[in-house]
Amino acid sequence: MESQIREIHQQLVEKKITCTDLIQAKLDLLKPNAYNTVNSLLENLALEKAKKVDEKIKNKQEIGLLEGIPFGIKDVYMLQGTFTTASSKFLKNYKAPYTASAIQKLIDAGAIPIVKENCDSFGHGSSSENTIFGAVKNALNKDLVAGGSSGGSAVNVAKNYTTFSIGGDTGGSVRQPSGYNKVYGLKPTYGRVSRFGLLAYASSTDCVGPIATTIEDVRIVLNVISGVDAKDQTTYLSNEISEKEISRYDDIKTIGYFKNFIENEAIDATIKSDFLASIEKIKSKGINVKMLDFFDSETLVSTYYTLAMAETASNLSRLDGTNYGNRMEGKNLKESYSSTRSENFSEETKRRIVGGNQVLSQGFSDEIYTKALSIRDQISENFEKDFQEVDIILSPVTPNPQPKIGESLKNPLAMYLSDSYTVGFSLGQLPTFTIPQGTATGIQLTAAKNNDELLLKFANFLKEVL
């Protein structure tokens, strides 16, 4: 099966390249920062680790599959001793005191972190423009946005600056930029991968997700980062996904798609026709296709943002400049809090914090917040029913193609609505996988909870079919 990780591993073992040269070459590609993907380069750390891998090879010691493989980290993950800014003014000079569990597992397996990657500040955005490091540019066309919030990660993978990157997905932040830059991006089932050390946005949907150029690389990374972690009590025990198992797909009999996602006026005509053409190709291979009913886009987006804003208002209340971050002194503690938060949060982040505090306040909470929770329950029930009828749900990743840089910031409502195809699956805590095929911004595959394996399997099938 096609895999960049295996290819590099083989070259290292056969001494066709040294790890130091490999890492240096990637650092050299990242240094000009031509796509604004770089928040900080981990040059010394990476080269030191590369040297150790080279010594092992020289001493004829066996190396693991991920040893020496360069990877990128969205700048919302803690990596001890490195700047972890969340692309925000607030944490511009903040250094991570410890390392996130998922990142530590990759480092323990020998993978080498080379870059902290640009993203929307605190994950608040769908275009990677809400950042102090400059708007990330799309890998295919620099005039277009990279998508977000894990835009820097998707672009680095698409440009082959990193072999894989670790993004974070709360409402589509791995899947949408992966679609925008034509790479694979997985949001695993909620709880499959530990969130410990990920700066929290909306804790009930935050997921750690790999982005790569091949399905096999996604599988390899997912297996390493999955598992129970005492530091994140929502994690659960999952089985390893084998290469052999995802190579055969004869157990996928029926797929479905949401009729109302396709039959509406908001979807771009080409994305619609390309998606329907993909469905026809799948049908021609003998797979049954069912049209399913689902919630309308406005309800999905409003439910998601109501809950995400409430959670982020709560999560970001700790950022007050007392213990860390860019403190602005005031005449007393309260004044310091408000000066610090007013000066350091971006407009988009402020909008979400204020919205969150609104819905959590007396008078609003029953009418809006609790009702949104109830709609979320109904969405989950809907999914449970759907997955009794179909194995996989297919959908476009976005209703429209990538916007130009600058357009999204002008119209926040349009930006929120652009997430309408991704947020429902987040609310359902389901595994969802973007593949770079089918439409201009890819296709999303979704399975029932803890059925991540089925997605990789079906993606392999679609690689042949589409």
Added chain:
Amino acid sequence: MNKTMTVDILSSIKGAKPSDTVSKLFEIIKNANTSSTNFYSKNHQNAVSLDELREDIVIESSDLEKKIIIENFPKEKKGYLVVSKVIEE
């Protein structure tokens, strides 16, 4: 005492006002039809059950971790970490 707090106070953000865009999203929720009348019917399923909670344990931070935490502190004076003046109301 019935004290109404405005969103700028609640959020500790000067001059913060409710956003029209966000208000539109809230209106959609207000007007949405929900089949369930029991708002708390299933949400507890997302929580960790009491039986599954791990024991509280104290983990000593490494020296490096402690050093970085101190390094991150915004203000230091004569070897002390300085916080803003606390007021009581």
